Amino acid sequence: MFKLIPRENVSPVLSLLGPLFSVGFTMLIGGVLFYFLGVDPFAAIKMIFWDPLMSETFSTYSIPQIFIKGAPLILIALGLSVGFKANVWNIGAEGQYIMGAIFGASFALSLYPLESIFIFPTMVLMGILGGSLWSMIPALLKVKLNVNEILVSLMLVYVAEQILALASLGFLRNPDGAGFPGSRNLSQYSSASNSELIVGTGIHLGVLLSLLMVVFFYVLLFRHSLGFKIKLLGNSPKASGFSGDNPNKLIFLCLTLSGSLAGLAGIMEVAGPAGQINIDFNVGYGFTAIIVAFLGRLNPIGIFFAGIVMALTYVGGELTQFMLNLPAAAIQVFQGMLLFFLLSFDLFVHYKIKLKGNK
Amino acid sequence: MNNKIENTLFQCRAINKEFGNVKANDDISINVSKSQIHALLGENGAGKSTLVKIIYGLLQPDSGSMTFSNKDFTPKSPKDARALGVGMVFQHFSLFEPLTAFENILLGLDKELGENELRDSVITLSESYGLEVNLSSFIGDLSAGERQRVEIIRALIQKPKLLIMDEPTSVLTPFECESLFKTLKKLASEGTSILYISHKLKEIADLCDTASVLRKGAVVGEYDPKKMTARELGEIMVGQSLFEPKPPVATNKGDRVLSVKINEVKPDTQFGVTLKNIDLEVYQSEILGIGGVAGNGQEELMQILTGEKKAQRVSIKYMNNNVEMLNPRERREIGLAFAPEERLGHAAVGNLNLLENSLITDPKKRFQKKMGFINFSELNEFTNQIIEKFNVKTTSASALASSLSGGNLQKFVVGREIAQKPSLFIVNQPTWGVDALSAANIRQAIVEIANTGAAIILISQDLDEILEISNKVAFLTNGNLSTPTNTADIKTDEIGAIMGGISA
Numbered sequence: 001m002f003k004l005i006p007r008e009n010v011s012p013v014l015s016l017l018g019p020l021f022s023v024g025f026t027m028l029i030g031g032v033l034f035y036f037l038g039v040d041p042f043a044a045i046k047m048i049f050w051d052p053l054m055s056e057t058f059s060t061y062s063i064p065q066i067f068i069k070g071a072p073l074i075l076i077a078l079g080l081s082v083g084f085k086a087n088v089w090n091i092g093a094e095g096q097y098i099m100g101a102i103f104g105a106s107f108a109l110s111l112y113p114l115e116s117i118f119i120f121p122t123m124v125l126m127g128i129l130g131g132s133l134w135s136m137i138p139a140l141l142k143v144k145l146n147v148n149e150i151l152v153s154l155m156l157v158y159v160a161e162q163i164l165a166l167a168s169l170g171f172l173r174n175p176d177g178a179g180f181p182g183s184r185n186l187s188q189y190s191s192a193s194n195s196e197l198i199v200g201t202g203i204h205l206g207v208l209l210s211l212l213m214v215v216f217f218y219v220l221l222f223r224h225s226l227g228f229k230i231k232l233l234g235n236s237p238k239a240s241g242f243s244g245d246n247p248n249k250l251i252f253l254c255l256t257l258s259g260s261l262a263g264l265a266g267i268m269e270v271a272g273p274a275g276q277i278n279i280d281f282n283v284g285y286g287f288t289a290i291i292v293a294f295l296g297r298l299n300p301i302g303i304f305f306a307g308i309v310m311a312l313t314y315v316g317g318e319l320t321q322f323m324l325n326l327p328a329a330a331i332q333v334f335q336g337m338l339l340f341f342l343l344s345f346d347l348f349v350h351y352k353i354k355l356k357g358n359k
Numbered sequence: 360m361n362n363k364i365e366n367t368l369f370q371c372r373a374i375n376k377e378f379g380n381v382k383a384n385d386d387i388s389i390n391v392s393k394s395q396i397h398a399l400l401g402e403n404g405a406g407k408s409t410l411v412k413i414i415y416g417l418l419q420p421d422s423g424s425m426t427f428s429n430k431d432f433t434p435k436s437p438k439d440a441r442a443l444g445v446g447m448v449f450q451h452f453s454l455f456e457p458l459t460a461f462e463n464i465l466l467g468l469d470k471e472l473g474e475n476e477l478r479d480s481v482i483t484l485s486e487s488y489g490l491e492v493n494l495s496s497f498i499g500d501l502s503a504g505e506r507q508r509v510e511i512i513r514a515l516i517q518k519p520k521l522l523i524m525d526e527p528t529s530v531l532t533p534f535e536c537e538s539l540f541k542t543l544k545k546l547a548s549e550g551t552s553i554l555y556i557s558h559k560l561k562e563i564a565d566l567c568d569t570a571s572v573l574r575k576g577a578v579v580g581e582y583d584p585k586k587m588t589a590r591e592l593g594e595i596m597v598g599q600s601l602f603e604p605k606p607p608v609a610t611n612k613g614d615r616v617l618s619v620k621i622n623e624v625k626p627d628t629q630f631g632v633t634l635k636n637i638d639l640e641v642y643q644s645e646i647l648g649i650g651g652v653a654g655n656g657q658e659e660l661m662q663i664l665t666g667e668k669k670a671q672r673v674s675i676k677y678m679n680n681n682v683e684m685l686n687p688r689e690r691r692e693i694g695l696a697f698a699p700e701e702r703l704g705h706a707a708v709g710n711l712n713l714l715e716n717s718l719i720t721d722p723k724k725r726f727q728k729k730m731g732f733i734n735f736s737e738l739n740e741f742t743n744q745i746i747e748k749f750n751v752k753t754t755s756a757s758a759l760a761s762s763l764s765g766g767n768l769q770k771f772v773v774g775r776e777i778a779q780k781p782s783l784f785i786v787n788q789p790t791w792g793v794d795a796l797s798a799a800n801i802r803q804a805i806v807e808i809a810n811t812g813a814a815i816i817l818i819s820q821d822l823d824e825i826l827e828i829s830n831k832v833a834f835l836t837n838g839n840l841s842t843p844t845n846t847a848d849i850k851t852d853e854i855g856a857i858m859g860g861i862s863a
Contacts (some may be wrong), residue, residue, distance in 0.1 A: 239707070
């Protein structure tokens with residue numbers, strides 16, 4: 001049969017080709033899927049990857065949308081990537097994103113209708129706090145009791161979803177909302193609104209922050225000693241201890257940092273594009289960001305581009321939904337395939353295959 | 360001439376073996392006579408293991424021929440080789456720990472043999488060759504020496520004409536070595552030939568009749584080890600002249616640098632060793648050697664000294680300040696430096712390049728600018744200095760640590776620590792798996808910093824190394840440290856008794 005042999009040197013070209021090939025394969029196999037769903041695969045692929053950027057009808061709306069959808073993905077993925085580098089696996093960014101939104105929104109709505117310039121910045125800080133507190137649960141359990149952070153962070157997503165439902169139906173429900181679920185709309189509360197930076201585009205502060213964070217994380221990871229400590233821990237906990245670092249502190253930091261960014265993404269979303277806390281507030285950015293982090297090779301610049309590509313599939317996916325009646329789940333499968341193929345190609349990036357003949 | 364051919368048991372002619380574009384064996388020809396103890400001498404990577412694997416049928420040569428008892432010999436597998444009369448004892452034991460010694464011997468047989476019949480012949484064997492083993496003990500409970508005896512019995516039970524021993528003494532105490540040598544000499548006197556692989560020159564002079572020296576895959580020549588000094592043989596093996604470092608000469612006794620008192624420290628895992636009653640001191644310009652067979656507490660002691668493990672009932676005084684609560688970084692900041700045994704994954708990280716590996720120990724914060732940003736120009740300069748000064752063979756400072764050979768990485772690690780100009784340097788197995796020339800360089804570098812006033816604790820399983828450069832010696836046995844004595848006052852036979860103390 002055949003045998004996998006680790007490559008001695010992983011070529012940078014190959015490791016860059018991995019993500020590109022996985023996008024290509026996702027298009028190919030996704031096209032087959034679309035065909036069996038009764039949709040013209042070429043039209044669907046074109047509508048996902050091409051039309052949002054190039055079509056005259058859609059692009060004026062779609063291009064800003066790509067950045068709006070990309071912003072939370074990039075923010076969350078940046079935070080996750082730092083942990084992943086340290087071998088700390090926060091899978092629950094979705095929950096931290098929800099909790100950030102609930103924390104921030106609860107703070108702002110508790111002051112309604114008071115107007116003050118301090119409300120918005122404090123609300124953002126509360127959002128960050130909410131996300132980081134939620135991530136501190138797995139962090140503390142991991143550090144103090146060595147409980148697996150993957151399981152705890154993931155399970156807490158479902159707890160967060162229940163709290164979201166409770167908030168939407170209970171303590172945050174709009175008193176003037178005629179009994180419908182969901183909070184007051186923050187965009188109509190000017191002190192708390194994450195308003196547009198460029199009129200008519202929907203581009204908000206979160207988009208700007210996501211770009212700034214790319215730079216910030218690049219500097220952190222490649223120019224700062226903390227980034228080195230994180231990398232050292234991920235590569236060898238023993239060497240990290242020998243260096244004199246406290247692995248527990250670093251693990252705690254990585255988890256809370258990723259929670260904070262997820263919380264930031266959550267508060268930006270709820271005060272901006274989403275507008276209100278509601279049962280269906282979360283749309284899976286926290287999970288998709290895991291794909292973005294790996295697609296971007298855990299590199300901040302890579303994550304920026306991966307976030308944009310992933311946002312494209314969201315925006316293009318929406319187009320296919322109302323133009324071609326493709327089900328929303330098909331787009332999720334499409335996104336999942338991206339990670340699947342990336343991981344598969346990574347095998348060939350890191351290993352070569354040797355055929356063993358019968359002889 | 361005729362006599363010689365008749366006397367030849369095994370011979371190989373022009374054996375070639377390539378791995379990729381590395382010539383592991385280059386035109387190798389050797390003769391092993393009957394009843395001969397024939398040493399195969401060479402550094403790591405000289406091609407010794409490849410050659411014996413070919414003889415034992417584990418590898419097939421690319422070209423060349425072999426004869427055994429004057430017949431063509433082309434073993435396709437170890438089973439073939441064993442059937443024709445070749446036995447082998449590996450450096451790393453291939454025993455099943457949850458089974459008893461007897462069950463392990465039974466499992467190693469190619470032919471079916473009745474259990475009672477086997478037990479009888481095993482007992483006869485072990486009695487006549489001094490291979491004492493409790494057959495019903497589980498392998499997991501046996502010492503390294505006992506395990507090796509099980510391996511030897513397992514090989515001898517097949518009545519081999521040629522027995523291959525691959526670095527057999529690397530895991531033994533001096534006392535166990537001596538009893539092994541007796542066994543081997545008796546075997547040889549009764550007609551068995553032995554192919555003995557080692558890079559320890561002294562034991563080869565004691566034991567072997569002939570030594571074939573291998574260098575870079577080729578045979579350099581055949582020598583009589585009894586007529587040569589260890590140094591001459593070593594120089595042939597390395598291919599250039601060697602210098603022998605001497606212990607530091609302290610003109611007058613300096614100040615005490617470190618004193619360590621350990622009452623008792625329990626291990627973190629059930630396989631660890633409990634450290635007990637350890638009391639040691641080191642002075643300026645002094646090298647304290649800590650010897651002992653692997654697994655007697657070296658790793659545990661090192662962790663206490665670096666600060667990676669903190670424990671109660673431990674007192675460490677560095678220049679009269681208590682430092683036992685400090686972490687490794689804090690200890691480095693006040694002048695200590697460490698080089699642990701494991702190069703990859705502890706002292707250095709394979710996936711990181713040499714620049715990043717320089718960052719692992721940075722007590723003077725010379726690579727840090729304000730706010731913790733990395734000073735890359737300083738880092739580059741420092742790393743390149745180490746590479747140059749310690750003759751580290753690498754493509755560049757940005758090469759991955761894993762791309763360096765073991766010896767070169769060790770030079771880098773030791774160089775990195777010495778470059779911090781420590782007042783106290785604690786090093787575990789500085790030359791393990793390092794070629795002879797690099798080893799001499801590393802020892803020389805350690806002696807040099809001792810001569811400029813540093814105190815050194817040298818933990819090593821290489822007794823020759825310890826005796827060569829230490830002023831004082833102590834031995835670890837089962838987590839106990841013997842009282843340090845002046846190296847000049849200690850006799851080799853005493854060492855065996857101290858080291859063997861409880862474990863032999």
